[in-house]
Amino acid sequence: MSHRGRTADSDKRTLRREILSMRNRLTPDDVRVAAARLAERALELPELAGADTVAAYVSVGAEPGTLALLDALRARGVRVLLPVLLPDNDLDWGEYTGAGDLVTVRHGGRMALLEPAGERLGPDAVTTAGAVLLPGLAVDARGMRLGRGGGSYDRVLARLERAGAHPALVVLLYDTEVVGHVPAEPHDRPVRAVVTPSGVRRFGRPG
Numbered sequence: 001m002s003h004r005g006r007t008a009d010s011d012k013r014t015l016r017r018e019i020l021s022m023r024n025r026l027t028p029d030d031v032r033v034a035a036a037r038l039a040e041r042a043l044e045l046p047e048l049a050g051a052d053t054v055a056a057y058v059s060v061g062a063e064p065g066t067l068a069l070l071d072a073l074r075a076r077g078v079r080v081l082l083p084v085l086l087p088d089n090d091l092d093w094g095e096y097t098g099a100g101d102l103v104t105v106r107h108g109g110r111m112a113l114l115e116p117a118g119e120r121l122g123p124d125a126v127t128t129a130g131a132v133l134l135p136g137l138a139v140d141a142r143g144m145r146l147g148r149g150g151g152s153y154d155r156v157l158a159r160l161e162r163a164g165a166h167p168a169l170v171v172l173l174y175d176t177e178v179v180g181h182v183p184a185e186p187h188d189r190p191v192r193a194v195v196t197p198s199g200v201r202r203f204g205r206p207g
Contacts, residue, residue, distance in 0.1 A: 053080075
Protein backbone atom coordinates (compact mmCIF):
# COMPACT_ATOMS: atom_id res chain seq x y z
CA MET A 1 0.00 0.00 0.00
CA SER A 2 1.31 3.46 -0.90
CA HIS A 3 1.80 6.21 1.67
CA ARG A 4 -1.30 7.93 0.28
CA GLY A 5 -3.29 4.72 0.64
CA ARG A 6 -2.10 4.22 4.22
CA THR A 7 -3.08 7.81 5.06
CA ALA A 8 -6.57 7.39 3.60
CA ASP A 9 -7.01 4.12 5.51
CA SER A 10 -5.90 5.74 8.77
CA ASP A 11 -8.21 8.72 8.20
CA LYS A 12 -11.11 6.34 7.51
CA ARG A 13 -10.49 4.51 10.79
CA THR A 14 -10.51 7.81 12.70
CA LEU A 15 -13.77 8.94 11.07
CA ARG A 16 -15.36 5.54 11.72
CA ARG A 17 -14.53 5.79 15.43
CA GLU A 18 -16.05 9.29 15.64
CA ILE A 19 -19.29 8.31 13.93
CA LEU A 20 -19.72 5.05 15.83
CA SER A 21 -19.22 7.00 19.05
CA MET A 22 -22.04 9.37 18.05
CA ARG A 23 -24.32 6.45 17.14
CA ASN A 24 -23.65 4.79 20.48
CA ARG A 25 -25.11 7.86 22.21
CA LEU A 26 -28.47 7.49 20.44
CA THR A 27 -31.40 6.19 22.48
CA PRO A 28 -33.72 3.45 21.19
CA ASP A 29 -36.37 6.15 20.75
CA ASP A 30 -33.97 8.26 18.65
CA VAL A 31 -33.36 5.26 16.40
CA ARG A 32 -37.08 4.42 16.12
CA VAL A 33 -38.15 7.96 15.20
CA ALA A 34 -35.32 8.33 12.67
CA ALA A 35 -36.19 4.97 11.07
CA ALA A 36 -39.80 6.02 10.43
CA ARG A 37 -38.68 9.28 8.81
CA LEU A 38 -35.98 7.52 6.82
CA ALA A 39 -38.55 5.12 5.34
CA GLU A 40 -40.82 8.01 4.33
CA ARG A 41 -37.97 9.83 2.58
CA ALA A 42 -36.59 6.73 0.85
CA LEU A 43 -40.00 5.74 -0.52
CA GLU A 44 -40.12 9.07 -2.36
CA LEU A 45 -37.08 8.11 -4.43
CA PRO A 46 -37.97 7.45 -8.08
CA GLU A 47 -35.08 4.96 -8.23
CA LEU A 48 -36.93 2.79 -5.72
CA ALA A 49 -40.34 3.38 -7.27
CA GLY A 50 -39.04 2.14 -10.61
CA ALA A 51 -37.15 -0.91 -9.35
CA ASP A 52 -38.64 -4.42 -9.52
CA THR A 53 -35.83 -5.71 -7.28
CA VAL A 54 -34.03 -3.79 -4.53
CA ALA A 55 -30.99 -5.13 -2.69
CA ALA A 56 -31.06 -3.85 0.88
CA TYR A 57 -29.97 -4.93 4.38
CA VAL A 58 -31.35 -5.28 7.89
CA SER A 59 -30.11 -2.59 10.25
CA VAL A 60 -28.67 -3.66 13.60
CA GLY A 61 -27.99 -1.76 16.80
CA ALA A 62 -27.95 2.01 16.32
CA GLU A 63 -27.69 1.87 12.51
CA PRO A 64 -30.31 3.94 10.67
CA GLY A 65 -33.32 1.64 10.81
CA THR A 66 -34.40 -0.22 7.67
CA LEU A 67 -37.17 -2.67 8.65
CA ALA A 68 -40.02 -0.21 8.08
CA LEU A 69 -38.60 0.53 4.64
CA LEU A 70 -38.20 -3.16 3.78
CA ASP A 71 -41.82 -3.85 4.70
CA ALA A 72 -43.05 -0.86 2.71
CA LEU A 73 -41.11 -2.00 -0.37
CA ARG A 74 -42.58 -5.50 -0.08
CA ALA A 75 -46.06 -4.00 0.25
CA ARG A 76 -45.45 -2.26 -3.09
CA GLY A 77 -44.67 -5.60 -4.69
CA VAL A 78 -40.92 -5.03 -4.84
CA ARG A 79 -38.65 -8.07 -4.57
CA VAL A 80 -36.25 -7.27 -1.72
CA LEU A 81 -32.91 -9.06 -1.48
CA LEU A 82 -30.99 -9.20 1.80
CA PRO A 83 -27.32 -10.10 2.32
CA VAL A 84 -25.98 -13.24 3.92
CA LEU A 85 -22.39 -12.85 5.12
CA LEU A 86 -20.05 -15.59 3.88
CA PRO A 87 -16.90 -16.78 5.71
CA ASP A 88 -14.65 -14.80 3.33
CA ASN A 89 -16.67 -11.56 3.94
CA ASP A 90 -18.33 -11.79 0.52
CA LEU A 91 -22.14 -11.62 0.40
CA ASP A 92 -24.69 -14.19 -0.72
CA TRP A 93 -28.33 -13.04 -0.98
CA GLY A 94 -31.76 -14.24 0.03
CA GLU A 95 -35.26 -12.84 -0.49
CA TYR A 96 -36.95 -10.88 2.31
CA THR A 97 -40.33 -12.40 3.10
CA GLY A 98 -41.04 -10.57 6.36
CA ALA A 99 -39.43 -9.86 9.72
CA GLY A 100 -40.68 -13.19 11.08
CA ASP A 101 -38.44 -15.07 8.66
CA LEU A 102 -35.21 -13.37 9.72
CA VAL A 103 -32.73 -15.32 11.80
CA THR A 104 -30.02 -13.97 14.09
CA VAL A 105 -26.56 -15.11 12.99
CA ARG A 106 -23.35 -14.37 14.87
CA HIS A 107 -20.25 -14.39 12.70
CA GLY A 108 -17.27 -15.03 14.96
CA GLY A 109 -16.88 -12.35 17.59
CA ARG A 110 -18.60 -9.68 15.54
CA MET A 111 -22.01 -8.11 15.88
CA ALA A 112 -24.93 -10.49 15.36
CA LEU A 113 -26.69 -9.95 12.03
CA LEU A 114 -30.28 -10.56 10.97
CA GLU A 115 -30.31 -12.64 7.79
CA PRO A 116 -33.07 -14.20 5.65
CA ALA A 117 -33.82 -17.81 6.56
CA GLY A 118 -34.81 -18.97 3.08
CA GLU A 119 -33.09 -20.09 -0.10
CA ARG A 120 -29.64 -18.74 -0.93
CA LEU A 121 -29.63 -17.11 -4.36
CA GLY A 122 -25.86 -16.75 -4.87
CA PRO A 123 -23.55 -13.70 -4.82
CA ASP A 124 -24.53 -12.74 -8.38
CA ALA A 125 -28.20 -12.22 -7.41
CA VAL A 126 -27.38 -8.60 -6.59
CA THR A 127 -26.77 -7.92 -10.29
CA THR A 128 -30.55 -8.22 -10.88
CA ALA A 129 -31.32 -5.25 -8.60
CA GLY A 130 -32.46 -1.93 -9.99
CA ALA A 131 -31.32 -0.21 -6.80
CA VAL A 132 -28.89 -1.16 -4.05
CA LEU A 133 -29.29 0.31 -0.56
CA LEU A 134 -25.86 0.44 1.04
CA PRO A 135 -25.04 0.59 4.73
CA GLY A 136 -22.49 3.20 5.65
CA LEU A 137 -21.18 5.57 8.26
CA ALA A 138 -20.79 8.78 6.26
CA VAL A 139 -20.95 10.32 2.81
CA ASP A 140 -19.44 13.54 1.47
CA ALA A 141 -20.38 16.12 -1.16
CA ARG A 142 -18.87 13.97 -3.91
CA GLY A 143 -21.02 11.00 -2.96
CA MET A 144 -18.05 9.08 -1.55
CA ARG A 145 -19.28 6.65 1.10
CA LEU A 146 -17.50 5.50 4.24
CA GLY A 147 -18.27 1.86 5.01
CA ARG A 148 -17.46 -0.15 8.12
CA GLY A 149 -14.22 -1.43 6.67
CA GLY A 150 -15.04 -5.10 6.23
CA GLY A 151 -14.84 -4.93 2.45
CA SER A 152 -18.07 -6.84 1.77
CA TYR A 153 -19.67 -4.06 -0.22
CA ASP A 154 -16.44 -3.32 -2.10
CA ARG A 155 -16.87 -6.86 -3.46
CA VAL A 156 -20.51 -6.21 -4.29
CA LEU A 157 -19.66 -3.03 -6.20
CA ALA A 158 -16.85 -4.78 -8.07
CA ARG A 159 -19.26 -7.62 -8.97
CA LEU A 160 -21.79 -5.14 -10.33
CA GLU A 161 -19.09 -3.46 -12.39
CA ARG A 162 -17.87 -6.76 -13.84
CA ALA A 163 -21.44 -7.69 -14.78
CA GLY A 164 -22.06 -4.36 -16.49
CA ALA A 165 -24.91 -3.73 -14.03
CA HIS A 166 -25.65 -0.12 -13.09
CA PRO A 167 -28.22 -0.04 -10.28
CA ALA A 168 -28.84 3.17 -8.39
CA LEU A 169 -26.53 3.15 -5.36
CA VAL A 170 -28.15 4.79 -2.33
CA VAL A 171 -26.75 5.09 1.20
CA LEU A 172 -28.94 5.47 4.32
CA LEU A 173 -27.55 7.71 7.06
CA TYR A 174 -28.37 10.08 9.90
CA ASP A 175 -28.32 13.80 9.10
CA THR A 176 -25.06 14.39 10.98
CA GLU A 177 -23.27 11.77 8.85
CA VAL A 178 -23.28 13.87 5.68
CA VAL A 179 -19.79 15.31 6.13
CA GLY A 180 -17.35 17.61 4.36
CA HIS A 181 -14.89 14.94 3.25
CA VAL A 182 -14.62 11.15 3.26
CA PRO A 183 -11.09 9.82 2.61
CA ALA A 184 -11.22 7.87 -0.66
CA GLU A 185 -9.06 5.17 -2.22
CA PRO A 186 -8.89 4.27 -5.93
CA HIS A 187 -11.36 1.37 -5.60
CA ASP A 188 -14.04 3.50 -3.88
CA ARG A 189 -17.13 4.35 -5.94
CA PRO A 190 -19.56 7.24 -5.40
CA VAL A 191 -23.23 6.69 -4.61
CA ARG A 192 -26.07 8.36 -6.46
CA ALA A 193 -27.94 9.64 -3.41
CA VAL A 194 -28.02 9.71 0.36
CA VAL A 195 -31.28 9.43 2.30
CA THR A 196 -31.42 10.86 5.81
CA PRO A 197 -34.41 11.43 8.12
CA SER A 198 -34.63 15.05 6.90
CA GLY A 199 -34.49 14.37 3.16
CA VAL A 200 -32.63 13.21 0.06
CA ARG A 201 -29.42 14.60 -1.36
CA ARG A 202 -28.29 13.64 -4.85
CA PHE A 203 -24.82 13.64 -6.32
CA GLY A 204 -23.72 14.54 -9.80
CA ARG A 205 -22.21 11.29 -10.96
CA PRO A 206 -24.26 8.31 -12.01
CA GLY A 207 -24.13 5.70 -9.39
